[in-house]
Amino acid sequence: MNISRFDPVVLVVEDQGLLRMTAVSIMEDAGFEAMEAKNAEEALILLRRYPDILVVFTDIDLNAEKDGIWLAEQINKEWPKIDVIVTSAYPRPRSYNPDNVIAYYEKPYTEKDLINQIQKAIFGSRRLVAPVPSS
Template sequence: MSISQFDPVVLVVEDQGLLRMTAVSIMEDSGFEAVEAKNADEALTMLRHYPDILVVFTDIDLNAEKDGFWLAEQIKIGWPKIDVIVTSAYPRPKNYNLDNVIAYYEKPYSEKDLINQIQKAVFGSRRGRSIAEFVSY
């Protein structure tokens, strides 16, 4: 089984360079194409230039005025079909819930859980796709 003509694109948003590089490597080692941004403004620029982005994996604390939750809200408005997965060193705030935030992982997160969640987002029913559309035998 091989995926043909389809490289799911994940946007990784992380202000810490080493963590960003690690997340990009995890995505690429799992068969995804990864693009990266170091803050919310750069992420929005990437979203405008890469229409094939299907999932955004973002840290909440981006050491800037605009955090990962702000970014998720902008994605919900401008790109409602893109799913967002957030990560943080802190527990998820109880009063925060956006329907495009499909998962929240505390650092350190499990690579396996993260990749499984991204696969669900890429091939899940919200997008109306099935893996059969992208796999050749």
Template sequence: MNHDKGPPTGPLVLVVEDEPLIRLSAIEMVEDAGYAAVEAHDALEAVRILDSRPDIRIVFTDIDMPGAMNGLLLAAAIRDRWPPIEIILTSGALVPAAALMPDRGLFLPKPYTQTQLETAFNQIEAARPPYDA
């Protein structure tokens, strides 16, 4: 991690990824982009975190996850229960059809770069009013 950037300045990001090394890399990239991050190893854990953390503003989730809920189902649940939260989906196996993407959702194919992730964050921030502190 790049600790020279100072404290996070962007909104809180929930990173949802079942592969530990990929999750660790994603969290590092989120933090290097200036955002604070919390992590979940699957969609059900993500829902539990979202229930208890009203400060999460962006969910960055893998689509392909084990269990009863994949990333697309998680995105649908977020849109239904927490509509203001922004969603970035990622996958190395498939590109979701536009009809399956949540409103305002972005897609990043794996492997993604730091620049691609920061561009996605910039798109989200440009399209949304500032969050209340």
């Protein structure tokens, strides 16, 4: 995969192939570079390999021992500036609130809401810092 260091990169983590492909397609249609992982371990490998990833969009239930909640917590420890957007077929767990989770969408989510949230994450104040004028 050839990723430009200037294109916003979103990592999609979803165990169901069709849903993963759909989410990747949504990201690419919106002009983002999209990478995909089918589980939390694969996502961590990609995060370590590609420092251009700015946002992770993950399902909670990844049909594995390490779920999306675990993944968000690991991302928060290792890459605290990477924002995480979580999705699930179930309501948001009350005890789940890592600092880096910026949004939670119950499935089915709308493409418009998801893209707007990703744009806020990528182009928000955590990302863009005005250059300091030289004297």
